[in-house]
Amino acid sequence: MKEPLLLDGREVSKSIKGQLKGTIDSLTKEGIVPKLVTILVGDNPSSHTYVQMKANACSKIGMESERIFLPTETTTEELLQTIRQLNEDETVHGILLQHPVPSHIDERQAFDTIALEKDVDGVTSHGFGSTAFQLNAYPCCTPAAIMEMIDFYNIDVEGKHAVVIGRSPILGKPVSMMLLNRNATVTISHSRTENLEQMVSQADIVVAAVGKPKFVKGEWLKEGAVVLDAGYNKGNIGDCDYETCYNRASAITPVPGGVGPVTIATLLRNTVLAAQQKAMMREVSHT
Numbered sequence: 001m002k003e004p005l006l007l008d009g010r011e012v013s014k015s016i017k018g019q020l021k022g023t024i025d026s027l028t029k030e031g032i033v034p035k036l037v038t039i040l041v042g043d044n045p046s047s048h049t050y051v052q053m054k055a056n057a058c059s060k061i062g063m064e065s066e067r068i069f070l071p072t073e074t075t076t077e078e079l080l081q082t083i084r085q086l087n088e089d090e091t092v093h094g095i096l097l098q099h100p101v102p103s104h105i106d107e108r109q110a111f112d113t114i115a116l117e118k119d120v121d122g123v124t125s126h127g128f129g130s131t132a133f134q135l136n137a138y139p140c141c142t143p144a145a146i147m148e149m150i151d152f153y154n155i156d157v158e159g160k161h162a163v164v165i166g167r168s169p170i171l172g173k174p175v176s177m178m179l180l181n182r183n184a185t186v187t188i189s190h191s192r193t194e195n196l197e198q199m200v201s202q203a204d205i206v207v208a209a210v211g212k213p214k215f216v217k218g219e220w221l222k223e224g225a226v227v228l229d230a231g232y233n234k235g236n237i238g239d240c241d242y243e244t245c246y247n248r249a250s251a252i253t254p255v256p257g258g259v260g261p262v263t264i265a266t267l268l269r270n271t272v273l274a275a276q277q278k279a280m281m282r283e284v285s286h287t
């Protein structure tokens with residue numbers, strides 16, 4: 001049995017962050033410190049961990065960040081107010097509304113209230129459309145992370161059959177568009193898909209984005225499939241059953257240490273790009 005290639009997200013993340021340092025330094029010298037604001041509504045403990053990790057990553061690389069915590073009872077209108085204030089705040093370059101929000105809140109409306117130039121998480125409808133049409137937009141962070149993994153390890157996408165499991169607005173749907181834009185043949189499967197196992201067994205590339213721990217079993221996979229696990233379930237457990245998938249895959253992302261760390265790196269990069277864009281606009285207006 002040939003061992004699969006381990007797609008090491010910490011390595012990829014390090015490489016992305018390394019490329020950002022110079023830009024952050026020169027922006028800081030110009031008096032612009034890239035700043036990310038995260039908004040967390042409610043008290044989901046894993047969401048708390050994620051926004052903490054994002055803040056830590058910012059401070060470690062020399063960026064600023066702020067975390068806003070809103071109570072579970074927050075109304076959609078109150079959340080929109082918070083977002084609008086951040087849109088107006090000149091010191092803020094990126095806004096991330098942590099998904100999911102409590103069910104009484106209109107998440108789509110909240111996402112779409114984020115100013116396009118601050119949508120570093122690629123969650124607005126406009127951001128999605130621009131990604132799909134390959135126009136200028138900050139890509140959604142986890143989908144972008146998956147594509148970074150593919151590129152870093154030179155995984156062949158063109159003409160391959162990619163089966164995406166999951167169709168969420170910030171993961172399954174956008175990553176499907178990105179893979180399509182790279183000339184993969186994409187099947188988007190989800191909770192209502194019939195014969196899912198059979199579908200997965202035809203995949204050259206499997207992207208697991210369902211949010212069900214150890215859902216994808218090694219037996220489902222075609223021998224030599226590439227497995228990209230974007231799951232982040234409680235206890236740091238991915239959507240793939242790692243042990244059995246490991247035995248069938250030609251390449252696989254571990255959880256932890258796979259897509260997760262790269263997601264944070266792509267978020268930092270989008271925020272730095274937003275700050276850089278802002279600096280450029282400032283220069284233009286001064287000339």
Ligand SMILES: Nc1nc(=O)c2c([nH]1)NC[C@@H]1CN(c3ccc(C(=O)N[C@@H](CCC(=O)O)C(=O)O)cc3)C=[N+]21
Nearest residue numbers: 050097098099100121141142232256257258260261263
């Ligand atoms: N608007 C929005 N944007 C997001 O990008 C977003 C979100 N909402 N909601 C939640 C998910 C989850 N997510 C993760 C990011 C990093 C790790 C990560 O780095 N995990 C580490 C381990 C975590 C640990 O050490 O506890 C790893 O996989 O190695 C995981 C999950 C971003 N999300």
